[in-house]
Amino acid sequence: MRLRHKPWAKEKIANYPQYVIQNPEQYNGNWKELFENNNPVHIEVGTGKGRFVTEMAKANPDINYIGIELQESVIVAALDRLIEAELPNVKLLNTNGEDLQKFFGKADVDRIYLNFSDPWPKNRHEKRRLTHESFLRIYEEILKNNGEIHFKTDNRGLFEYSLVSFSEYGLGLKYVSLDLHKSDFEGNIMTEYEEKFSAKGHPIYRCEVIYS
Template sequence: MRLRNKPGAEEKLQKYSQYVVADPEKWKGKWREKFEKNQPLHIEIGMGKGRFIMEMAKQHPDINYIGIELQTSVIVSALDKQIEEELPNVQLLQVNAQNLQSFFEKGEIDRIYLTFSDPWPKNRHEKRRLTYRDFLNSYETVLDEDGELHFKTDNQGLFEYSLISFSQKGMVLKELYLDLHNSDVEGNIMTEYEEKFSKKGNRIYKTVAYFPTEQ
């Protein structure tokens, strides 16, 4: 789907450089210095319009959050939320997640969120899926040894693919929900897509996984 350009979006992203980091390579290994407080670092890859990460940051002021989104017309909506909220524990990056290791040092991140990622259903687009093995290799590098990957989707095909991908990588499943909204989980924060799809009656899938450390 082609995204509609928003007039003035590029200029707005440049204007609010205190929220949208223009030179993320500069902060590799030093992200905790970018925030007011030295706290655990969580990132969301493909944050969309930012509802999830903003709500997480408000509910967990003891954690620093970085939202990653490539599309200009989408990240500017997240920026609008941050301009209004002025949350000290949120930073935004307009970068390609394929280059994650260019922006984060080994073990620098404590948690990664993948929320309603593009399923890229065609086989020829497999390498674009955020749970493809190359992405998992990158996550393993930047995550702390106790770090977790939180993955949530309404797409059954992508969920099944991801579970296989996790297994092939040797990851361990800590939590697994085949119908999240009808489970006993508490404190679930919905994304824009999650609310939209759940209202249509779509089942929401979620898993929490981690990379086992060598003994």
């Protein structure tokens, strides 16, 4: 994602602790306290400007969504969406997906969305890919039994890499699509990147992965 430095971003994030959770460690094992219900928790790692989590939260009020984004200057755009939408079932964490185990206990999470994750095409950056084995291990620690990853990307190289990574990790795959927008999948919510790349004619690859 192209970054424009926003020196005010840190202060703005700090001013909205009801949307960008300031000390997420305190909810490890107890997100129901924050959401004040027992609804399933779905997280998106690399949420970007937040359209996906916000629209999903509107469409599914009985699911709690948490968008996780590393970059302050990007997450402020997601924060603006939340301020406008005033949804009780979506929160943001300004943190690195590498640290998920600090914030989520075993079985805290029902589903993980990875949408248009950075492809990191160079071999020396392989460990940064959100579908690298080291991330799959982290996801295993926080997902419920039969929890799922829903993954979509326009990047064919990343998709191929990820299918192999899921499979080598012993995970089950379902609903693999090589052209999501021409498939019979219903209820797709387009992310910002998805809109941009599908407008350029890129097919969107998608799959669901099960931890059982």
